[in-house]
Amino acid sequence: MSPSTSNVQTEKEPQEEWPSTCDKVKESYEDCFFRWYRESFLKGVTENPCEELWRAYERCVKRLASSRNLEQLLTSDWNVDEQKAA
Amino acid sequence: MVKREVQEYVYEHPWEVVTEASLRKYPNRWCPQVQRVETLKREVDSRGRLLSRRLFQGSNPVPSWLHWLIGSEPAYAVEDSVIDPKQKTMVLRLNSISLRNLVEVDETCTYRVHSENPNWTVLQQEWSCRWKEPTGMISALENLSVERFRKTVSNGRQAIKEICDDIERAADSVTLFAKEWSDRLGDAAREWGVVTDEPTCNARQDASSH
Numbered sequence: 198m199s200p201s202t203s204n205v206q207t208e209k210e211p212q213e214e215w216p217s218t219c220d221k222v223k224e225s226y227e228d229c230f231f232r233w234y235r236e237s238f239l240k241g242v243t244e245n246p247c248e249e250l251w252r253a254y255e256r257c258v259k260r261l262a263s264s265r266n267l268e269q270l271l272t273s274d275w276n277v278d279e280q281k282a283a
Numbered sequence: 284m285v286k287r288e289v290q291e292y293v294y295e296h297p298w299e300v301v302t303e304a305s306l307r308k309y310p311n312r313w314c315p316q317v318q319r320v321e322t323l324k325r326e327v328d329s330r331g332r333l334l335s336r337r338l339f340q341g342s343n344p345v346p347s348w349l350h351w352l353i354g355s356e357p358a359y360a361v362e363d364s365v366i367d368p369k370q371k372t373m374v375l376r377l378n379s380i381s382l383r384n385l386v387e388v389d390e391t392c393t394y395r396v397h398s399e400n401p402n403w404t405v406l407q408q409e410w411s412c413r414w415k416e417p418t419g420m421i422s423a424l425e426n427l428s429v430e431r432f433r434k435t436v437s438n439g440r441q442a443i444k445e446i447c448d449d450i451e452r453a454a455d456s457v458t459l460f461a462k463e464w465s466d467r468l469g470d471a472a473r474e475w476g477v478v479t480d481e482p483t484c485n486a487r488q489d490a491s492s493h
Contacts, residue, residue: 223321231303231306231307234303234306234333235299235303238327238333238366238368239299239368240368241331241368241369243327243331245327251325254322255324257321258321258322258323258338261321262323262338265359267338267359267380270323270336270338270361270380271323271324275334275336275363275365276363276376276378277334277363277364277365277374277376278365
């Protein structure tokens with residue numbers, strides 16, 4: 198029942214967090230990534246042809262993370278090598 | 284108050300296929316509680332290993348009758364994985380982010396080549412759940428978490444098996460596979476409503492029954 202369509206919406210609008218174009222960007226990146234994973238990475242080739250697509254997808258992800266106050270996950274150290282005591 | 288479970292499982296598929304399936308696992312119809320998965324960062328390190336960090340957004344992990352206590356927001360978890368193509372190992376570490384002042388859920392999965400059959404893959408899955416307030420209610424919840432874990436992992440394995448079958452069927456036709464897979468994901472996303480512009484919360488718990 199809003200009398201006007203020009204009201205400024207809040208910053209937490211879903212469309213702001215994840216614009217619909219990001220679905221397409223993600224799909225293009227993943228197509229490239231899985232082809233590389235199967236055909237190159239597993240065979241020892243680390244050169245990555247998906248860099249540009251990654252950067253586009255990364256922009257979407259960064260926006261999503263900051264809208265949910267999860268930015269620290271973009272930069273914190275990897276949790277991959279330390280073994281927890283049994 | 285800590286609950287811990289360790290399980291082992293054998294996939295009758297090669298390591299290369301199972302690890303790809305693990306990366307492709309979501310969304311899938313077996314795990315409707317996972318609403319969104321995004322890759323936050325990814326790199327190949329100096330040892331030639333692929334490191335990936337994924338953010339999982341799930342429907343709230345507690346039953347609705349407890350939302351008055353811990354809120355009804357989506358739950359987040361973060362997973363760091365490392366794939367070593369020379370050793371043929373993949374290790375994933377998942378930690379809950381949401382509600383960590385109340386409960387910590389951590390999971391470690393390791394995929395390696397089966398010692399007797401090089402075309403099979405062994406998954407070792409270790410899961411722990413630590414509730415911070417040992418009251419009677421919390422203890423009841425904790426048991427509920429273990430039940431939930433058992434159901435969730437068995438659904439997750441079913442998903443990986445199906446995806447492995449798909450990958451192998453299409454192994455001789457990669458482009459057809461990519462097309463087929465993206466169509467399937469599109470159908471799945473529409474069917475479950477898990478990929479929309481807006482976070483949704485229509486998780487179904489009866490994924491395994493008709």
